[in-house]
Amino acid sequence: MSRLKDKHAIITGGAQGQGAAIARAFVAEGARVVIADVADDAGSALADELGDVASFSHHDVSDPASWDRLVTEAEERLGAPVNVLVNNAGVLRFGEVDTMPLDDFDLLINVNLRGCFLGMRAVAPSMKQNRQGSIINCSSVEGLAGMASLTAYTGTKFAIRGMSKAAAVELGAHGVRVNSVHPGMIDTPMTQAHGGDAAMQWGATRVPLERVGTPEDIAPLYVYLAGDESGYTTGSEFVVDGGVTATHAFYPGNSGRGAAR
Incomplete structure (x- = not known):
């Protein structure tokens, strides 16, 4: 397959979960990738699995100097300018607005929001110079609506949506x-x-498709957005949620099937 031929990508948070599935999907479609993460063992193992078209770099998304090093190293390893950035790295912390520790709030801001902004800032000059590039920022359904105990997390995900x-x-x-x-x-x-x-x-009881998603459900969308098929698509939101945002708070889940309407 070659939907991503001549694509040279950085994937943050790429060592496991959604990031790892994206990396595998990109390589399967002909891309060369740099997996960036703080999880050294998992990231190195994934790069080894994917072969010569992949490499791993230890990377802290909240650190501007780490971004400078990453982009320089990536372009050396890839042998070409980075033309795809997947800002996938993120952390999740629960906490109510009146009790959440400030340290947890700061962590969410630094990783989810600051990391996304720094990533865009790091790749934009080269992409502008070469007049091509796709930046894909991972938000959440919590970037579309709020959820109790996730005020801080929701704030970062709304901000990513707006920054994009x-x-x-x-x-x-x-x-x-x-x-x-x-x-x-x-x-x-x-x-x-x-x-x-x-x-x-x-969670599966609250989803119209009656299951939670897998990383492999998400990865094909990133392939589309990274490639030339989406060449007339920018500033848009793409939801992959099993139908959660198609309904509202009255949706009863499996426990309510057969209830009076």
Whole structure:
């Protein structure tokens, strides 16, 4: 397959979960990738699995100097300018607005929001110079609506949605596209850390398709947005959520089937 032939991508948070599935899908479609993450062992193992078209770089998305090093290293390893950036790295913390520790709030801001902004800033000059590029920012369904105990997380994901639109307007004249992806509940190590399989089973009862998503459900959308097929698409939101945002708070889940209407 060659939908991503001549695409040279950085994928943050690429060592596991959604990032790893995106990396595998990109390579399967002909891209060369740099997997960027703080999880050294998992990232190195994935790069080894994918072969010569992939490499791993230790990377802290909240650190501007780390971004400078990453882009320089990526272009050396790829042998070409980076023309796809997947800002996938993120963290999840629950906490109510009046009790959440400020340290948790700052972590969410630094990784989810600052990391996304720094990534766009790091690749934009080269993409503008070469008049091509696709930046794909991972938001969430919490970037479209709020959820209790996720005020801070929701704030970062709404901000990513807005930054993506503004950056799309700034960069469009230079041939650079920016879009946001809004996954629903996806079974990944990050979400498993907050409730495990029991949380996944509960989540499935709240989804019209009656299951939580997998990283492999998400990856094909990133392939589309990274490639030339989406060449007239920028500043847009793409939702992959099993139908969650198609309904509203009155949706009863499986427990309400057969209720009076």
